[in-house]
Amino acid sequence: MSRRPTIRDLLLSLAFLSVAPLALTAQEGSDGYQTPPPELAALVDAPVTPGVSLSPDGTTLLISARASLPSIAQVAAPELKIAGLRINPRTNGPSRTRPSNGLSLGSLDGTERVVSGLPSGAAIRNTQWSPDGRHVAFTHDTDTSIQLWVVDVASAQARRLSDLAVNDAYLARPIQWSPDGSGLYVLAVPPSRGAAPAAPLVPAGPIIEENDGEVAPARTYQDLLTNQHDETLLEYYGTSQLARVALDGSYATLGDPGMIRDADPSPDGSYVLVETTSRPFSYQVPASRFPNRIEVWDPAGNSVHTVAELPLQDKVPTSFGSVPAGVRSISWRSDADATLYWVEAQDGGDAGVSAEVRDKLFAHAAPFTGEPTELAALALRFGGVRWAEEGFGILTENWFSTRVQRTYRFDSDEPGELQLLFDVSTEDLYNNPGQPLLTSNERGRSVVQTTDRGRSIYLAGAGSSPEGNRPFLRRFNLENGASEELFRSEAPYYEGPVALLNDRQILTRRESKDEPVNFFVRDLRNGEMTAVTNFPHPYPQFAGIRKQALQYERDDGVPLSATLYLPADYDADRDGPLPTFVWAYPTEFKSAAAAGQRRDSPYQFTRINYSGAVPYVTRGYAVLDNASMPVIGEGDAEPNDTFRPQLVANAKAAIDEGVRLGVVDPDRVAVGGHSYGAFMTGNLLAHSDLFRAGISRSGAYNRTLTPFGFQREERLFWEDPDLYFDMSPFMHAEKVNEPILLIHGTDDNNSGTFPLQSRRFYAALKGLGATARLVMLPGESHGYQGRESVLHVLWETDRWLDKHVKNAPAKKPVTTTDDGGH
Secondary structure (H helix, E strand, O other), X not given: OOOOOOHXXXXXXXXXXXXXXXXXXXXXXXXXXXXXXXXXXXXXXXXXXXEEEEOOOOOEXXXXXXXXXXXXXXXXXXXXXXXXXXXXXXOOEEOOOXXXXXXXXXXXXXXXXXXXXXXXXXXXXXXXXXXXXXXEEEEEEOOXXXXXXXXXXXXXXXXXXXOOOEOOOOOOOOEEEOOOOOEEEEEEOOOOOOOOOOOOOOOOOOOOOOOOOOOOOOOOOOXXXXXXXXXXXXXXXXXXXXXXXXXOOOEEEEEEEEEEEEEEEOOXXXXXXXXXXXXXXXXXXXXXXXXXXXXXXXXXXOEEEEEEEEOOOOOOOOOOOXXXXXXXXXXXXXXXXXXXXXXXXXXXXXXXXXXXXXEEEEEEXXXXXXXXXXXXXXXXXXXXXXXXXXXXXXXXXXXXXXXXXXXXXXXXXXXXXXXXXXXXXXXXHHHOOOEEOEEEOOOOOEEEOEEOOOOEEEEEEOOOOOOOOOOEEEEEEOOOOOEEEEEEOOOOOEEEEEEEOOXXXXXEEEEOOOXXXXXXXXXXXXXXXXXXXXXXXXXXXXXXXXEEEEEEEOOOOOEEEEEEEEOOOOOHHXXXXXXXXXXXXXXXXXXXXXHOOOOOOOOOOOOOOOOOOHHHHHHOOEEEEEEOOEEEOOOXXXXXXXXXXXXXXXXXXXXXXXXXXXXXEEEEEEEEEEOXXXXXHHHHHXXXXXXXXXEEEOOOOOHHHOOOOEOOEOOOOOOOHHHHHHHOHHHHXXXXXXXXXXXXXXXXXXXXXXXXXXXXXXXXXXXXXXXEEEEEEOOOOOOOOOHHHHHHHHHHHHHHHHHHHHOOOOOOOOOOOOOOOO
8 A cells, every 4th residue: 555645745745736737748638629429429429309499378389499519619709708707799699599490380180380580690699589479579680789579379470679789798787678568678789888898908916815813714716806907897797787678679678787697577567576686796706696786667768776785705704504694595486476585694694504494585565665574584505496376385305414304385375384294304305395386477476286275276396206206296185184186197107297287187208218209188086198398309320328227225225226228239148247337426325225326217318428428339349337436424413524435335336236237348448537536536536446447527636626615525624724724635546546538628617627627636546647638628628519529528538438349458466455545
């Protein structure tokens, strides 16, 4: 066993790596983007299942055709990365979008009308039904701006509504229907705005940050402000003029331009709730935490009530369950004309302190005189509220560390005792009661769907069970707690409720192993079904791929599961055990019983997503997809206290099950994962000899670079440096003696997974003589979008598996350490 490095060793190595360049050898560099074998390339260009949205009156489906992958030229186009935002400066909207390119309208009898009059080269986003269901609004991205369009549902005809350029660069929804459906509230680029500020040729001075002894921890946010020019650009692109645009194209402006982060009309249309960002900005947190002024405006844009002036939120504790102090989660009650509700922490927002009351829920009705009404005092953290037209609300509270979630009914007009409906663990899927089914009221607001004069509601859920997920719809009596099951998915289909159309019919979303997702109207009384859509199989050439749900146990008895995929022409007697690719993602649990619960269905469609491991079943591999990787810490123990040995036990159990079935060659198994799954892969290669190779995409490998916690780990680096050391593959790079392929986007903005993580891990591996390959994808973020990038990732992975797994030489005996390392 090698000597454990001291802190001095660690600091010296980090100092070396921080300055050591990644020199290119003759075998390194780039030969351009590569294309994988045809069977893999075909998956990239397969049709994308359309998006579907039901009209408020439940009579029409809006079907959005989804575009294929954008080119790398589109993905790598110039963008601004400021204040946690990524902005396309040409359009004044978000960069890296995946718009739709066509619309159609479907009736519940299965007929479909293609929307005509769409713009050439349609790039459709922000689709939104009008409250009366007569129109659909959407935005269209051009090369230089974002346009506002509307569809007349009766004629299925689209037209451009206004010459105003929509501003979709900041935090707010850029368009919002008025409650009566007569027009839209739009965030527009100020018509008189000039040219974008140019970067100064000479710095104005040093960049200075200072802290006066206050505790102000921050997660590892990326794309933050870095200088005064960034601040100027944020104000320039983030400033909007609120306007009300009528259906005839005329418009009126409301108020002055500002950095509007929300503009929401009241349900009766008499007010607008407006939230506006102000200075000072921060270089440590994203724009969502900048100072926020919350006001109520009248229809002319005059401020008639100030709800709160929230300061910069840069001192929120990093422990899970901590929240900003002051007003949060503010919105209009959907069941009232003009009543605001919001939540305020009673513990200073700090989950680390003891408190009998954590949050309070308040309401304040127009004209906003007098004091707000306290609706509820919560012992746990507010989790959300849904309103019913019959004068009550359904409220949830939860607490991260105990995984407790409680659901209550309360009187929304005359506050009193909370009526407990459910007290469950968020980890216990088998006993999850489901969520209230919602419907749209006449103003287009979502409210709880009720029956029996408000005495009962409907609950819809995943229906997790030992047999797999079986979605359900139930009628739940609020007075006595009695539950009546109206529908439950039955084999060989995976079918879930979308909407309750009337007391007899529901709209469902149904699929099977061999049939893609489509929508149906189901009669609850006799089971008769009417097909509403007919989306084709996206890759019929791979329809014969075999899929099997596996259930097995690890050595300590914790139940595990995985989905096994086998090639369509596989014959066990002829082909024997296959080279295998395991794909997984670790999940933390506080309960071993909950960790062993199934979270899948054997009857879901066989999706061959090009971003995971399943595509390689077409290349002759057995694939163990979504192999369970629970990390459990019961009682006072935390899951990560035994992270490494639990990972190894999970992986061993998956391989052993495949060997028992006779389909997995234990001498030729690879492991892979994305993000935290990549972190898992690095650990499994460092602390076991179960695998021949690993594929890690967009991972973090040195946890000292995320010192204020990561994933579900709340402890800080300074509280438990040994934990951070032990869990970091970078700190154990000398133990990685299997080939590892590291892939990372150069523009990854996910918290914690800096591109530097893969670069430095590769530098360590190379310096220690490991077999490793680093692929940095230009312009790509945490997930990969560019068609050329995706094809190249498939090529890299296929090549790595063929060389180091399928055609690998026989294993040499190794000596393992007492912790599974080598």
